[in-house]
Amino acid sequence: MHDESSRQIRDDTEAECRRFLYAESRLLDRRQLRDWLAMLSPEIDYRIPVRQTVMRNHGEGFSDKSFFMEEDFGSLSLRVKRLESDYALSENPPTRTRRIVGNVELTSMRGDNEASVYSSLIVCCFRGDKPNPAFLTAERQDELCRIDDGWKLKRRLVLLDTTVLGMESLSIFL
């Protein structure tokens, strides 16, 4: 009985987290960046480490010192504020993005209100008249927390598959 109810909680939580990530990617694809900020915990820790090609005995090549983004709520808010300007040229005209979030798995829970979630992300980025997108693909390790009945993103680690960004700027959020 106990096992079954905890399993039910896990399944429900995983479904809620999945819905959270889908909703988030819809907001980002539609560039509703203010609404996206509202999905973040004020304590958000958001990182996209730099990666290098290394031999297997050196691990996965992710830096613990260098990042494409290493953000808190204040710095993300400033990014959003700037991107809202008509003069943010990298995003005006905007990158047209299509995010596919898949392989969502609840990897662990702490109590009922904190969840660690694994997901895979593919972002297709179309710029200008180029008919072929630049792709960004990554593993995401997220920590979600329940605040006032809703989930918020508290921690995100984006583990890119590429070492060299194949696009002129990283002016979108992953």
Add this chain to the structure above:
Amino acid sequence: MSLASKLLENVKSDLEQGLLPIQVFNNRELYDLELRRVFAKSWVYIGHETEIPAPGDYALRYIGEDPFIFVRDSQGVVQVLFNSCRHRGSQVCRSEVGNTTHFVCSYHGWTYKNNGQLDGVPARSLGYRELDFSKWGLISAPHVGNYHGLIFANLDPDAVSLDSYLGQYRWYLDIQFLLSDGGMEVIGQPHRWQVDANWKQGAENFVGDSSHTQAVHRSALEVGITDSTTAGAPGTAFGIHVYECDGSAISIRQLGPDKTAFWEYPEEVTRFFGPGRLSPEQFDLAKRALVHDGTIFPNFSFIHVGLTDSLERKPAGYLSLRVWQPRGPDKTEIWSWILAPKEASDAYKRRAYRAGMSTFSPSGSFEQDDVAIWPGIAQSARTVFAEVTGMKLNYQMGLGDMSNVALINDWPGPGIAVPSNAGESGLRTFHRTWCRHMLGESA
């Protein structure tokens, strides 16, 4: 006569008039010449010695499009070795960074010490009895030089020394690198990203393109990432351009003589700064500095500045180094590193890193808008219309009577100094240096 030869024939007189044929930003023939006449004949930046602190540390780097291993050998000597096995040519190092005593070719097992010397071959006693190991090491770049931790290499056996190549421009480099006894230290690993633009685009932007700031970076100014003292409209208020300094130029924004800025480094960092390794005049420029940016021909640039990632935090000083790595006439891979003074606390280095990353990097509030513009130039540069109309770009800002600002007579440093950054003298210097290399007049 090809377009490139015709263009090179006239480019010198074009530049005297502040004109530049647009094709220099995207032409295959010119690019192939550049790889040979510029990149194989110049001191090209490889990396900073703090990136490979321990014996055996290595990182892969490029000169032009050619791959080299930047390695500190077991004796502690920095080597720049061509990453190609002497046996069949395959790459002996397939990892971007690491630490090793030997590079072993995966194909047949030729093994080299980390100083490049051949150390072993398969079945030596059966098949290579007469092989002279001393002649079959990895090929070193003919010249490797170190200037305050900056490692450059030159592929030309007849090259002048690094010191003479940098010439009097060292006076300005010293200001960036000799502020404290420990010098500057690279934080972490480089950003790398690709842009569909010519390598000279970034190089000329950093050498003194002060008038783009108010336009391209308007969004960063609007939201208060910085103010009109550090960036903004060109003019005589804070800006100074120094040009024709042994082929290089620098753009300076600074406060008045009685003010202290030190690129917004806080007191906890500036207390390590001192005039010990600088002249009083150099130290004075550092003290008043808001922004210093420049380019060492061909593709190494720097910007020393203080900016912030969040309105809740004060600006923090940092030094950004970058390489505009050519990847084709219309493709550049940008490499950028963030540095801070070695004596700064780990906490300050983290702060400096975030300030740098959030402003000058692929996600940087300043840089992403620069790079958004450059691909359009490469597109225009390859058009038939530009070719048939002989389109030339305007580099005349501040040239001759275009400006009524007099030169600074008592400027303490080398080069020609003008007390205004409403000009493009640095860009003209850069392209003149390019021109000399392309015409084989580099000495």
